[in-house]
Amino acid sequence: MIDIDTITKRYDDTEVVSDVSLSVPAGSIAVIVGTSGSGKTTLLRMINRLVEPTSGRIRIDGQDTHSLSPHVLRRKIGYAIQGHGLFPHRTVAQNIATVPKLLGWEPARIKQRVADLLTLFQLDPAAYGPRYPSALSGGQQQRVGVARALAAEPAVLLMDEPFGALDPVIRAKAQDDLRAIQRRFGTTIIMVTHDMEEAIHLGDRIAVMDGGRLLQYASPTEILTAPATGFVESLLGAADRPFRLLSLTTLADVVEPGTADGAPLSADATARDGLSALLWTGRDAAPVQSADGAPLGRVTRARLMAAARLPGQAPV
Ligand SMILES: Nc1ncnc2c1ncn2[C@@H]1O[C@H](COP(=O)(O)OP(=O)(O)OP(=O)(O)O)[C@@H](O)[C@H]1O
Numbered sequence: 001m002i003d004i005d006t007i008t009k010r011y012d013d014t015e016v017v018s019d020v021s022l023s024v025p026a027g028s029i030a031v032i033v034g035t036s037g038s039g040k041t042t043l044l045r046m047i048n049r050l051v052e053p054t055s056g057r058i059r060i061d062g063q064d065t066h067s068l069s070p071h072v073l074r075r076k077i078g079y080a081i082q083g084h085g086l087f088p089h090r091t092v093a094q095n096i097a098t099v100p101k102l103l104g105w106e107p108a109r110i111k112q113r114v115a116d117l118l119t120l121f122q123l124d125p126a127a128y129g130p131r132y133p134s135a136l137s138g139g140q141q142q143r144v145g146v147a148r149a150l151a152a153e154p155a156v157l158l159m160d161e162p163f164g165a166l167d168p169v170i171r172a173k174a175q176d177d178l179r180a181i182q183r184r185f186g187t188t189i190i191m192v193t194h195d196m197e198e199a200i201h202l203g204d205r206i207a208v209m210d211g212g213r214l215l216q217y218a219s220p221t222e223i224l225t226a227p228a229t230g231f232v233e234s235l236l237g238a239a240d241r242p243f244r245l246l247s248l249t250t251l252a253d254v255v256e257p258g259t260a261d262g263a264p265l266s267a268d269a270t271a272r273d274g275l276s277a278l279l280w281t282g283r284d285a286a287p288v289q290s291a292d293g294a295p296l297g298r299v300t301r302a303r304l305m306a307a308a309r310l311p312g313q314a315p316v
Pocket residue numbers: 011016034035036037038039040041042043
């Protein structure tokens with residue numbers, strides 16, 4: 001659990017983070033969004049004390065971050081940034097081993113951890129471990145950056161636009177990998193992003209910042225259906241809201257008894273992908289099946305359109 005308690009950062013007379021309080025439950029992902037200069041990075045960096053707060057407190061699992069020296073604190077907290085920040089003159093394996101080495105892990109344990117992480121990120125340890133960062137693609141470098149941040153098994157991972165430079169296909173893959181890893185290790189993650197799509201896809205909670213202030217901190221569904229201010233609403237992009245709402249639901253949630261013609265859709269697919277498939281193939285309904293191919297029923301266009309509607313809004 002990360003507890004940010006009335007934290008403020010001032011540079012001379014300018015307050016860049018003002019009185020922000022929020023709690024991130026252990027094992028969940030909080031995503032910070034907001035316009036450029038709204039204080040997102042400053043807020044994130046106050047957690048690992050790369051920036052010292054002017055006032056307020058931050059506790060991790062009840063422990064005040066100021067009760068530890070900054071370098072000890074930073075070894076306990078993973079940190080991944082856009083552009084990965086890898087050391088160019090160290091191999092991929094040496095990069096990932098950085099913090100475990102500082103912590104004095106046994107060489108055999110470090111070797112195993114490096115191999116496990118590379119495998120997890122679908123990079124063959126024998127092929128990629130000995131390479132230098134310059135011999136990797138941008139997407140591979142980014143994955144190594146996240147692997148390095150996770151190397152010492154931190155309970156907390158801070159990420160600043162970690163996937164900002166990736167193309168949409170690699171980005172979606174990196175997001176799914178991160179979710180899988182987060183579930184497996186129970187890591188608590190705070191991530192800064194410009195991308196509302198990414199925030200809704202990954203966040204258990206979303207913090208919206210503007211001018212150093214926290215405007216709203218809530219679940220993606222609540223942010224979408226009950227934005228606290230006009231600014232939050234404008235960040236969501238009014239035209240995209242129904243589709244973003246659908247992206248939070250799977251076909252398993254909206255399947256109904258019955259049959260339909262044509263190619264079946266997977267129950268794991270999002271309602272957004274389901275509606276897209278129905279529109280594209282001009283169907284009113286499609287069969288839904290489980291991951292192992294068992295028929296579960298059908299999904300109708302009418303049901304999906306109802307799921308895209310603002311809750312409480314009666315159909316006309
Ligand atoms: N060391 C510093 N001295 C003075 N002002 C600073 C310093 N660091 C950041 N700021 C200012 O604080 C404000 C918030 O910066 P911050 O990097 O936290 O914003 P951000 O929301 O992460 O922006 P972006 O999305 O563009 O990265 C900006 O106006 C920035 O110019």
